[in-house]
Amino acid sequence: MDSLFGVSIKQIHEKLEQREISALELAQLFLSHIQEREKDLHAFITIMPELAFQQAKEIDKKVKEGQSLPLLAGIPCAIKDSILVKGARCTAGSHMLEDYVAPYNATVVQRLREQGVLLMGKTNTDEFSMGSSTENSAFGPTRNPHDLSRVAGGSSGGSAASVAADEVVVALGGDTGGSIRLPASFCGIVGLKPTYGAVSRYGLIALASSLDQIGPLAKTVEDCEILFNALKGRDPFDSTSVDFPSNLQSRNCDPQDLRIGVPREYFKEGLMPQVEQVIKNAIAKFEAAGAKVEEITLPHAPYALAVYYIINSSEASANLARYDGMRYGTAGTKHQMPNVSLLDIYLERRGEGFGPEVKRRIVFGAYALSAGYYDAYYTKAQKIRTLLKQDFEQAFQKVDVIVGPVSPVLPFKIGEKIENPLSMYLVDMYTVPVNLAGIPGLSIPAGNVQNLPVGLQLIAPAFSEHLLFQVGKMFEKIS
């Protein structure tokens, strides 16, 4: 039975259809593995055995009746705790939402439930997805399965660790500035940030609405693609979601037909030499297989991180205004006292409900949006965002995909960066340009430095996820 850990969606599907295993057995097997691994990892905030068993029984009934199963039926899946699952607690890693129970399903969750996916639990995240390590979670950090003294990356660190440790087969995360790709890289798995608008955000607890996207994490590119295909497409409940072109499927392609761009700005100051070596070796493998590799330039990439933090904090300060202490959270102590004003209640409930990074971003966002600073920060950032998008458009006239590192550093020690916010922000320097431009990015395992995984980032034009899957599968073959 242990041989089921690390097998693909298609293999599990076959075993279910051949009745070699039941969905209930699958749920039991993975749940007991979760119990075992959680002693070390803390990938989950909430585990949902009842829901998993209920879904498993429905699938086994279908098998018994001889009905055919969707490909994802019976596949154990984890959901980031910023995505709503009806009836389950959804904390977003915050004390503010510690007791919040989702009254409805996110569209992505609804789509997975219709396929019969087994929803095993809700995974750890930095508070309101603000962070690169899950250390900002109000419930404590997730540990990296490859080295328990190190972070799993963030903010979707629980989702990445749960897949890497075979607690589940696939997981959903959210990516605002690298929150899927970075933990995928740190945990040695595959993670996709889809094109903005490709996947509905309905039921995702918002961080920065012009940047947020939900996406899949898996062990292989094939599994990642299967999950993405189940998520994508327009949703009437998210007016920024769009019809995804259905004629674009990944297919086997010849490396000799592939033009790869390597941005020179991604190999400058800040990149750890050992990481650089792994990435250069990966690029050399593409070249050896016959791909045409050329250096390109993204002149505004060095400004992307500053632009990103201005836009992120500004949007976050507006989005998180809804946590006013009236709709969610606990009553605090002041409300019973006489002569206490509404302002006092706001200050108390928001001051106590939010952790340090969330407060920092709300305060900074309010500063960047305030009179006298708006043009210098917010408008300027949006203008440079235009220039960055044009950089990518020009690059894609010459090359099919862009490759580079996901992270400038290896998975770092828990506690190493938490006291210095800027050093933590810099971990995202290679992932944020993709969110600003609205284009898709895929993180795939490129190699290791000792026992620590290093991820390779593949970037394609908007709605060209099929290209990323194609090139990702090619790399799995040649590496």
Add this chain to the structure above:
Amino acid sequence: MITKEEVQHIAKLARIQLSREQVEKFQKELSQVLDYFTILQEVDVLSVEPLTHSIEVKNVLREDEPRKADPEVVQKLLGMAPEQKDGFLKVKSVF
């Protein structure tokens, strides 16, 4: 460099209470981040339009028709608020 008074003022506008230690910490951290942002001054954006949507979007409209809410859901939503009375959220008086 951002001043302590500015941090306190902005925090109050954002309705977040900060302790004295937090104000000092934020002053230091926000100043460091603002220093880093000065690199944006190098970029000439004189004739550049700001980007508000990364992909092309159109207005999406629907009829504005009231829908009946499931009373059970309403009760659940209300139940998550810290204070409530007679089916309403209870809030301190504004004035």
